Amino acid sequence: MRSYNAFIAILMLSVGIWASRSLRRVQSIEPSTRMDVHLRDFPHKLGTWRNKKSVEMDPDVIAVLGLDDWLVRHYEDGSGRGVQLYIGYLDSWSGKKRRKTVHSPQFCYAGAGWEILEKGVISLPVLERSTLPITRMLVRKGMSQQVVVYWYQWGGRASAEENAWDYGAKLVWMLKLPYHLARHDRTDRTLLRISSPVVGSPEATLQRTLEFVQVAFPSIAERFSLEVSGPLRDDSRIGQGSVQQ
Numbered sequence: 001m002r003s004y005n006a007f008i009a010i011l012m013l014s015v016g017i018w019a020s021r022s023l024r025r026v027q028s029i030e031p032s033t034r035m036d037v038h039l040r041d042f043p044h045k046l047g048t049w050r051n052k053k054s055v056e057m058d059p060d061v062i063a064v065l066g067l068d069d070w071l072v073r074h075y076e077d078g079s080g081r082g083v084q085l086y087i088g089y090l091d092s093w094s095g096k097k098r099r100k101t102v103h104s105p106q107f108c109y110a111g112a113g114w115e116i117l118e119k120g121v122i123s124l125p126v127l128e129r130s131t132l133p134i135t136r137m138l139v140r141k142g143m144s145q146q147v148v149v150y151w152y153q154w155g156g157r158a159s160a161e162e163n164a165w166d167y168g169a170k171l172v173w174m175l176k177l178p179y180h181l182a183r184h185d186r187t188d189r190t191l192l193r194i195s196s197p198v199v200g201s202p203e204a205t206l207q208r209t210l211e212f213v214q215v216a217f218p219s220i221a222e223r224f225s226l227e228v229s230g231p232l233r234d235d236s237r238i239g240q241g242s243v244q245q
Contacts, residue, residue, distance in 0.1 A: 037069050037089055037223055037224060038069070038223075039069045039070060039071040039087055039089065039223075040071070042071055042073075042087075042219065042223065043219050046075065046212070046215050046216045046219065047215040048077050048078045048215075049075040049076065049077050049083075049212060049215060049216075050075060050076055051073050051074070051075055052074050052075065052076050052082065053073065053074040054071075054072070054073050055072035055073070055074070056072075057070055057072060065088060065102075065103065066090055067088050067089060067090060068089055068090055068091040069087075069089040069091075070086075070087060070088050070089065071085065071086065071087040072084065072085070072086050073085050075212065077208070077212075081196075081199055081208060082196065083194050083195065083196040083208075083209055083212050084194065084195050084196070085192075085193075085194050085212075085216070086191070086192070086193040086194075086195075087190065087191070087192050087193075088102060088190065088191045089188065089189075089190045090102065090188060090189045090190070091188050102152060102189050102190070102191040103191070105135075105137070105148055105150050105191075105193050106119065106135075106137065109137070109139050109148065112141075113141055114139040114140065114141045114146070115139060115140045115141065116137055116138075116139050117137075117138045117139060117140055117145075118136075118137065118138040119135065119136070119137045119138075120135070120136055121133065121134070121135050121136070121160045122134050122136055124210055124213060124214065125214070126213075126214055126217045126218075126221075127217065127218065127221065132151065132158055132213070132217060133151060133158060133159055133160035133161075134149050134150070134151050134160055134210075134213070135149065135150055135151065135160045136148070136149045136206065137149075138198075138202050138206075144197065144198075145197070145198040145202065146195050146196060146197055146198060147195065147196050147198060147202060147205045147206045147209050148193065148194070148195045148196075149193070149194050149195075149206075149209055149210065149213065150191065150192060150193040150194070151191075151192055152189070152190065152191055152192075153188075153189065153190040153191075153192065153224055153226065154188075154189055155187060155188060156224070156225055156226055156227050157226070157227060158226055158227075190224065192220065194209055194212060194213060194216075195209075196208065196209045196212075
């Protein structure tokens with residue numbers, strides 16, 4: 001037993017030393033490619049959806065989030081029902097930006113007083129033979145309910161993983177930096193969030209929100225040079241996700 005415990009201790013110490021050295025090594029990595037996404041030029045018309053209002057963000061909020069570009073817009077379809085599109089973009093993991101990371105909507109909504117009723121992950125068919133991993137939430141504050149869907153973009157890859165806030169996942173991301181640089185020469189990070197007040201049923205609101213994502217995604221993928229693919233996971237119906245206590 002003592003030999004086993006000693007082996008585990010040595011193994012953990014070795015992993016810690018390796019991780020520490022790896023982190024110091026990747027801190028000197030700089031991408032040679034920086035994207036200018038020009039989000040203010042993002043289309044105001046997406047299929048039958050029209051931009052009805054562009055919202056300016058508070059400069060203090062922009063500074064806290066470390067954003068290099070951002071977009072907050074209200075789009076409406078032909079029936080007058082709307083969604084809010086938020087895009088927050090950090091151009092690279094370098095310099096002071098190493099201390100910045102995109103913030104999970106899960107905690108932003110909870111911090112703003114919203115109760116998370118349901119949360120799950122779906123894979124939404126987009127483009128041709130591709131799927132987009134998305135986190136979906138049903139939230140409530142008082143008598144108001146919203147459907148919220150969001151995903152992260154790490155370089156040229158879309159993900160529903162909550163590594164915007166999880167330190168362990170953030171550590172894994174940093175250790176994968178050499179791979180991302182070798183394949184994409186990019187370390188930019190983006191959060192995309194679409195929210196909609198519940199009109200009718202939560203299920204109908206979710207469906208309408210997902211339809212907006214499918215219409216908007218070709219423009220998003222082109223602007224961010226995304227690669228998306230993967231198996232289809234169906235957790236899209238309200239009631240299938242986990243309930244947050």
